[in-house]
Amino acid sequence: MGLEWLSAPDYWSARFAVQHLLALAYLTAFLVAALQFRPLLGERGMTPVPRFLARVPARRSPSLFHLHYSDRTFSAVAWTGVVGSGLALVGAADLVPLWASVLWWLLLWVLYLSIVNVGQIWYAFGWESLLLEAGFLAVFLGPAHIAPPAVVLWLLCWLLFRVEFGAGLIKIRGDSCWRDLTALHHHHETQPLPGPLSRWFHLLPGRAHQVEVLANHFSQLLVPFALFGPQPVAGVAGLVVLITQGWLALSGNFAWLNLLTITLSFATMGSWLLGPVTPSPPPLQDPPAWFAILVLAVGLAVVVLSYWPVRNMLGRGQVMNRSFNRLHLVNTYGAFGSVSRTRYEVVLEGRRGDEPWQEYGFRAKPGDPHRRPPQIAPYHLRLDWAMWFLPLAPGYGRTWLPGLLRALLRGDRQVLRLLRHDPFPGSAPDEVRALLYRYRFTTRAEHRATGSFWARDEVTEYLPPTTPHDLGD
Template sequence: MDWFTAPDYWLSRLVLQRALAAVYLVAFLSAALQFRALLGERGMLPVPRFVARVPFRRSPSLFHAHYSDRFFAGTAWAGCAVSAALLAGADAALPLWAGIVLWLVPWALYLSIVNVGQTWYAFGWESLLLETGFLAAFLGNDEVAPPVVVLFLLRWILFRVEFGAGLIKLRGDACWRELTCLYYHHETQPMPGPLSRFFHHLPKPLHKAEVAANHVTQLVVPFLLFTPQPVASAAAALMIVTQLWLVLSGNFAWLNWITIVLAVSALRVPGGAPDVAPAPLWYEVLVLAVAAGLLFLSRQPVRNMVSRRQVMNRSFDPLHLVNTYGAFGSVSRVRHEVIIEGTLDDAPREDAEWREYEFRGKPGDLRYRPRQFAPYHLRLDWLMWFAALSPGYAGDWFGGLVERLLENDRDTLRLLRRSPFPPDTPPRFVRARLFRYRYTSRRELRETGAHWDRTFVREYLPPTRLTGVAQGS
């Protein structure tokens, strides 16, 4: 069938697949390096405890059959290896059917991780990677030109990402309608980047222009993805520019990068396509069957988008095949940070020597300039932002974090930038306090060298010690 493939998108497919493999590699690396303290057998939210109460049908995962920290590590590192192989083009050296299977391997491995990841993996970019990764497995390899229907379904994902985010903003916080949300967002976003302070101090009229441009990109431009070329390519290019702007202004894991990957599906780059044989019948049947199934599942995200009670970042099936997306339906006006401190003193008095723990990404030390970590995802740092919004967001893991700090747990301390205590001398008490943070002005930065200023708000967690340890012992 001549209509089935699109040779002009040969290079677009190549770029899309290699970029997707790179995102997979970052995701698996993040899992491999952070899981022990978060999800391990002695982690804050242990996987064995989760699979004991949640059945396989609700969260399909390899770890329902077996779990050990070694097995989890093997799964994550295997995902890294397969992703690296795909990044190097291993699928192109295989028969078409084997290339599809190879692409489904990282999807299945990462699905197993996400489905037991609990709070640490409860974000839209996890489902977005899985949905994109599953569909991209059917893009084919060098044996065939990319199927038109898969390219359009990738654009359908991109449409839902952008349009869903645009709708949730208009229906949510009034500052989006008033064009004032960026007066606050660059300062209060979950994890600022090195340029976030610069963006925050831009003139307010420019902030309003940014919001207006965002509304156009998310509410108008997505419809152009389904128009003839070159309009569709121009729409995709505009989305890519917008996402790169977001990359510069903050740390949003791989959300922006996977969105850019999706936008490549609408970029037509003529030339470079070798002569290939027509797609085999079994491949056409498989792709059309997958497309029909995904379109059927899309009814729920569509209902969600048109609903006045639209929700963000919801998966409608345990395989994360079709999901709904959105971001920042509400914007915080002030930034709060939970600062964790410990002391070696025998009594947790206010005048004790309290030493502060430093995180890699979240603000703490006033002179420490935020770093760029995305697309790598610092899961504990990200959840600490939610903990500052409300203790209810941290109820299932914050106590476990404090307990592990009191033990000087090696895996937990590896997630931090700096512990104020030697490895063999854990603190006697740990406490947490809530502060309001704000960016310093340009003058304050010159005079003090501090990127942040903070004001004490209240006690977050009173001084706590390990159960069974007597005060003064």
């Protein structure tokens, strides 16, 4: 039917890389959901899904869970996603007919959309929408024996453009520290969850931090336009994005944001770049008519839906990480439009009777000054991230913090599994409290003298001593 013009056989390697890395991101996301949902969203969790479903109709949060919810159902959805994405990662989705491949990736998208749309505050992150948008486009990439559809590859590049250019615009328009090149004097220290190398990055000379900011502006404000150029321009632009995202992944823990952005960067790379490091393609078939029509319809829909993110990017009141529809398709993105100058941490403590207060330890959130920040990404510790927001927004913990305190006071095993250290193993405290500390990375001299990675000073009491009676239990 003369559909060869819809195909891009030279980008077979690009599709191979995108699909396999996207399967890895899906696998991580579903695993996070399976392992963390009960204490956060379960029937006895901090923000129970049944309570959310009772007040929010399906038209506002499309989800399979509006048909039926139980913790077993949620677990089945999450573990089905783990299996489906794991099989896609090892190439099983390439061994099936085209229609089955479409249904395979569509199933992963529907399952994860169902989780995100009932995830409430725990799923209010830009990388959730990014995974859903990239995952939706993957539905139409086709299996290994079908020539890659050029339209979908262009849509992936358009998604990458919005991720990078949106992030660059929000920085240059937002905090003045991005314009005077001082943002990274603070960011490595005050970012949500520093990694094992974050202190090293923070201690770089001021001139190096200025170079980092300039490189960020170059890669996010100029390079994105080259993504639509001919080869080798587009491939080199994708490499620049890959390198800068790798740098960001080394300097902090941002869940699967960097992994997904790197995944999208491969969509720009032809066989001249990826061919030597990917398998040889099988004999390729042109897409059948029904698939070509479907791909063209998706392309047209994305063009129409792009009106809202483009208007947001061009408008003076640009916002970050906004979905303009309940399906999380064609979103706007961005990060760190403002940068904290000082790091504050809420530290939870408990005690029995008149014994000394003892501190709860989180898996990645700074606590013990002697503990090196761990590498967590692309895994996502949802409670640790929520704790970072507490000092920044006074009302942020209104919906979930009382539930966390209740769980600690009753020694809830599910919640305690989210923590690294429980000072009351096998029992529970009589009361808990929260203190606010100011944290900073130690200097090289301080680290040599004390072995500490952090120095901290108590600022004030964030929450007074609280008993079960105070919480209405």
